[in-house]
Amino acid sequence: MFRNNPNKSAKSVLKCQQQTCVESKESLENINVLSEKSERTSIRSTTKILNLFKKPVTSHKEEKQKNNVLTKEKENNAVVIKEDSSTDSNTIIFNVVVGKKSMRKHKKWEDDGILEVTGKHAVLKNTEGNIIHKTTVNPEVLIEGFRMYIDNKEIEIIDRITSKYMPNKCIPEVVSEPPTKKLKTSGSKPYLPLGSLHKDMKLRCCPLIMPSISISKSWEVNDVSKNEKEVSVDPCLVNVLRQHQRHGIVFLYECIMGLKVPNYFGAILADEMGLGKTLQCITIIWMLLKKGPYGHPILKYILIVTPSSLCNNWNKEFKHWLGFHKISPYVVNVKNKPKDFKKHIRNSVLIISYDMLIKYKQEIEQIPFDLIICDEGHRLKNNDIKTAKILYNLNCKRRILLTGTPIQNDLQEFFALIDFVNPAILGNNIEFKNYYEKPIVASQCPNASDDVVSLGTERANELYEKTKCFILRRTQETINKYLPSKHEFIIFCRLSNEQEDLYSRVIDSWFNKTVLPNNSIPHFTVITALKKICNHPELFNNEKAEFLNIDTKAINKIPNIKNVTKKTYCGKISVVQTLLRNLKKTDEKLVLISYYTKTLDLLETVCNTEGLQFLRLDGTTTSNTRSKIIERFNSTTDNSKIFLLSAKAGGVGLNLPGASRLILFDSDWNPASDLQAMARIWRDGQKKDVYILRLLTTGTIEEKIFQRQISKASLSETVVDLNSSSSLKLSTNELKDLFTLATNTNCLTHDLMKCSCNGYKKSEELYQKDDREYQFLEDKVTKSNLTINQLLKWEHYQQPISDEIIQEIMLSEASDNITFILKNSVVNKRFN
Incomplete structure (x- = not known):
């Protein structure tokens, strides 16, 4: 009932806006006054409210013979339209878009225009002020988004002009404000501060009003607070916002208006995946394009920088929530250049990829942006890269950085993100390193003295307190109540004899070459080989030249990938094959994710062998094709059962609720990448319980990479509560441990936990509430390794694994290839 509806059309959004406008008492009064008295007398009371352009009072006949007389006078690069003493206060002027009359569903507009309405008489003009046509209209229906035919033209109303100042050729430079309102007092509809919002049921019909800014030093004039205007979210948007999204919008407003930290206007929205960071940004953009506490809009031009794969997604989100009748984002691509951005009145939001930003650096620098939003902002973790330097040097104080992974490696990266949104708030790089980073890192060492630990703790707390006011992070727990149940499994798979033999040969080859001077193999090469x-x-066949002491005859015996059959399935592939075969008996769909295109080729072969239709998305898939593939797979009428997905190409910002099962076939060093990839199906729009399987080969480098993820998380938890891998700087002994194959255990990870359950742990010990949902609103910093603690609370199953569990994941026939299972469930009773 209270879930965001991703299928809600732009028409329904428009209908909501129109209904809200009609039901608004003030708007209704204005419309009635204009329609009933427009032909009888001028209405002085509405002149102040509407602040309209005025027009000489003439008869309809005279109007045909004589155009409206306007005296233009250039001042400050704008055109001031002087008012004649006989100006008609009944005239309303609208910004419109004009196109040829057609029945096309997706209308193509050709030009901008102006519609002047006096009573029931309307005059359509082009941007030069020349009359295109005249007609009669019903003024009561003229609201934003309304379409009508005038002669052989079709027009759509964008908004009503309320400013006297127009740019050259009579085009307003800013999005016009609605009629001004008095600031509401606490006796009417008070501002709802963070932490005191009601439940979602009450919030849906409750207006969202921004906090007063009068207490801030950012006012331009000392006594202007007396005339402070109310800033509230458009009713059409406020009705779809959830509680945590309302929190986020107020937070972002306070940050970019300088209310959080004086003279700093940046924010980091670090919500986990699926919490609606895009919607929150769209809401605050639209709100501040229309109004502001100073009596005029705060924003005019907004720059959104995002990965190339998400440019169209941002464009679609604007259309979904607002409709293009309100705002038309300008997406930079091969055809659209940044230099053309300001040529059209409707262009307020420029969307560009990080790659294009470098290409069009000079053109971007010429545009005076009022707000910069960087999606997947952890790309700016290194302030030496080109994109970071370009964005850092743009003359725009208001900056919002969106990321689900604020720290991926170390505190230097954290500093880079902080310094981007709020430059110099933590000093320069050297000052930060000496004062914060070195003491914190030193305190993490196992042999650190009490004094070192104490100092590190003190500095970590200080860093947390200094940054929490402009960093907001909410976890998946926030949105769990809106989603069906999720069952997550970590499945440890046994190596085949062939895999084990080849694995040992590679390790021996690396060790033999390492002990010889100047003849070592790069450890990244070994890691890649072992993962393959x-x-x-078969995936390792092309790597044999790197390990010449391996018996090439043995390698040549490996079957060609095109000839892979059920008989040659081994390890994780046998698990996937079993699930695919059982999936045929159901109406469920599966997402198969890998970091390697060659592995996707292998999985594609398995799908063909099992006779299953599939779709595939990887780095070679074009942007236009991506959208079509995703829509097709999510459709209930499509017969494709499998979605083969490259984690690097589609592990971020992709919604695949059409599938209820997902397999992460291999892992990355960065745990954030794995979490992003596994979050593709448990999203808004999901109707079924989901099953997420992560496959790891027992005792191998895969399991040890996973161990490194869960055992190195404490540094990032100290600051933002996010799992992280540290830099891969390993000693020879660490590499030996990493490469050693453990064959005497069912699960190295379970051994690492030092759990006393002996491989059996039931669900009664699970489902403890995570009280860190709003970490940045809490007073204390938790330093415990949450990942380890969470795994200890999961269900544990070792061989022989119970039939109930193995049947739940459709792997009964592959149970012999599974050595251990870790299971965790997030149960939502509302969906059961």
């Missing part, structure tokens, strides 16, 4: 063997021996 874990996936399937």
